[in-house]
């Protein structure tokens with residue numbers, strides 16, 4: 001192999017080291033020797049998991065409350081979002097499990113671990129506003145997490161990017177509902 005080709009691949013670790021490391025600590029499953037601070041990753045994902053649980057609860061509560069007030073279509077939108085947040089919740093829990101952690105579904109201290117709030121119900125517009133605020137918090141929270149995981153853990157980053165895309169769609173849906181029910185566009 002010419003010298004330039006050898007130099008090009010200096011970022012690769014030698015195959016013998018990789019093979020030796022892979023055979024050690026088989027009980028760690030997908031967590032290999034190159035993964036640093038798995039405890040920190042699990043803690044961060046527990047926070048995201050709590051955020052999603054709170055979002056499932058808020059949208060579920062809102063879907064039932066709003067149906068009683070006036071709008072079946074808004075209730076359907078809230079229900080759809082609750083299902084989407086549930087998918088996020090499960091995906092995060094599975095990733096925590098894959099990394100060797102126990103997903104924390106304990107209701108005790110849930111709001112303290114969550115980035116978003118449960119909300120307080122109210123009128124249709126108030127509920128939509130609370131959800132829009134929650135989505136905007138989630139978007140910023142996931143952006144911070146994605147930045148943290150970008151050099152460190154591409155699999156977790158991909159998962160969070162997928163969730164972020166959904167949260168931006170949720171925020172747009174809530175914004176559109178606000179426009180429909182208040183009449184004034186909020187976004188330029």
Ligand SMILES: [Fe+2]
Nearest residue numbers: 052055085088
């Ligand atoms: Fe979510």
Ligand SMILES: [Fe+2]
Nearest residue numbers: 135166167170
């Ligand atoms: Fe969301």
